Amino acid sequence: MSLSSLSKEVKDLFSKDSKISLKIDGFEVRKVQIEMALAVSCAIENEEVLVAEAGTGTGKTFAYLAPAMLAGKKVIISTATKTLQEQLLTKDIPFLLKQCRVQGSARLLKGRENYLCSQRLDIAQTAEQNTKLAWKKLALISDWQQQTIDGDKAELSTIAENDFIWTKVSSRQEFCVPNGCTADKGCFYAKVKEQANEAQILVVNHHLFSADLAMREQGFGSVLPEADIYIFDEAHQLPDIAAQFLGFSISRSQLDELARDIRNAQKAESIESIEIFEQVKLLETSIQKFNLSLGKWDKRWLWEEFSTNESVLKLLTAIKNQLGLLIDMLKPLKERGKQITAIYKKCQDIEGQLNTWLTTDSKNKIRWLESSQARFKLNLTPLSIAEQFNRQKDNLGGSWVFTSATLSVNNDFEYFTNRLGLLDSKNISWESPFDFSSQALIYHPIGLPEPRTQGYIKICMRAVWKLLKATEGHAFLLFTSYKALAEAKQILDEHWQGSVLSQGDSPKNELITKFKNSASPILLGTSSFWEGVDIRGDALKLVMIDRIPFIPPDDPLVQARESALREKGLNSFFNFQVPEATIGLKQGAGRLIRSTKDTGVLVICDPRLLTKQYGRIIVNSLPPFKWVFNSQEAIDFLEENKK
Secondary structure, three states, rough: OOOOHHHHHHHHOOOOOHHHHOOOOOOOOOOOHHHHHHHHHHHHHOOOOOEEEOOOOOOOHHHHHHHHOOOOOOOEEEEEOOOHHHHHHHHHHHHHHHOOOOOOOOEEOOOOHHHHHHHHHHHHHHOOOOOHHHHHHHHHHHHOOOOOOEEEEHHHOOOOOOOHHHHHEEHHHHHHHOOOOOHHHHHHHHHHHHHHHHOEEEEEEHHHHHHHHHHHOOOOOOOOOOOEEEEEEOOHHHHHHHHHOEEEEHHHHHHHHHHHHHHHHHHHHHOOOHHHHHHHHHHHHHHHHHHHOOOOOOOOEEEEHHHHHHHOOOOOOOHHHHHHHHHHHHHOOOOOOOHHHHHHHHHHHHHHHHHHHHHHOOOOOEEEEOOOOOEEEEEEEEEEOOOEEEEEEEEHHHHEEEOOOOEOOOOOOOHHHHHHOOOEEEEEEEOOOOOOOHHEEEOOOOOOOOOOOOOHHHHHHHHHHHHHHHHHHOOEEEEOHHHHHHHHHHHHHHHHHOEEOOOOOHHEEEEEEEEHHHHOEEEEHHHHHHHOOOOOOOOOEEEEEEEEOOOOOOOHHHHHHHHHHHOOOHHHHHHHHHHHHHHHHHHHOOOOOOOOOOEEEEEEOOOOHOOOOHHHHHHHHHHOOOEEOOOHHHHHHHOOOOO
């Protein structure tokens, strides 16, 4: 069968004598990379859906970028992390644009809240209640405004990334005037969007893509331009992120901010409307009463439980009614100025969401609440997004590529494809080119108790201690909970002579830098540290995982999803918990070997891998490491591979 013109160009690009081979020192022609690139080419030419699982070291970014560029079509690439976005925009895309002799441009587009709104900055600088610190920060932002080209807060190093002052000056939908907020009138967001529309390759994150998907689904237009090719890297995270945007949440901080914004708008544009000021005070009282009624302990529960408490339900309804009264008061004043117009729209949006949360009876929408002494959040999350996602995919058309190192469970893609409704996808898996059987091994300590056993973490630390000594640290210890992490940290602080670094002590990137530069370092992490961390060479020789990462069964979303599966006659544990845990464990295991020269040991402590029926499914999904059950064998391997 002859190759198409695109496939031939792609194959030539990855040949031994190609420009890529000549330009990159140590470039290796990888059969799996060429195969993936040809599969992407086929999906592009035939406007198909490709689900591509590519093991670590496959070179998947080049494998999807090259065909997309050579096709000469509009491309949207969505990622889950800033790290990958930076790699694409500063290294991979510029390099391949040059080698492919493609004239197109690449742009990054973020959510609108990442960009400065000059009008909101002007409003914030006139607010009477600003503190001295707020005035100082606003002055810094004002100075930066005169120099910035894109108005992206990532450029603003003088203000902390999560500083509350940014919420007062960022670009917000309710403050936008269709004809007033344009690029030629100085709107940063409008300018960046205009450039995004013109770019051949547009890089976004899953959050922005999902927000755009939700807008299209609700018939509210779109944020992103339409494209011919849609590529999702780190695609295993997409279903959960999309579910957040196809639902909504209302938090106490949102309601408190709304009250402040109403008060500021009234003072600035309708000073005589004292009744609005009084109504805002009543709203704030209602919010506080509702929060107090939820109790001071951290709690998460479903609507079914929450709705049985009539007094608490009545207090939440009072907030909704209070918002309704404010909407009625603001309506005749909305032409007074931009602040009242914006706040009127915001009141309507939140009141509408609150009404939906209180009244919806959709079986596909999970209503749940989380609270603590000083906060609460009402959440509405779709049980399944398959129908909505598939509908918008079909409406947009074009070619769709989903790729990650962890998309299958026991060589089956059904769990991932079902979550996104990808009924017609072509599913292919390419194993990593790394020689896992010689580069690493799994040490599984024998005789460990069940993870629920008291003192389990201490036992795990005892099991891994000799290996930590053998590697002189240079280890990641990954935990499924902050409680387990804290227990391990206490032990290490008392007994380890090297550096002990723990998630939460510093920002993630700072911790990684310290880990690389510290003596005998051990880094303890959970959640986000299970993926997206790339440390190569002798800096990382050992990874320990305390237990299989099952999602806590008391999580309301877990309860709802398991209940829905049982109603369909399916085993909720094997059809939900096991696939989720398998993908999570594969991500954690993927931290160890990141290049052809890396060696090391992966320690998995949980005895259920060998004692439970589902353990075999998880084991079969892991890289083909050699397994050992004696710590001395693991230590001997480490000694043999010392450089």
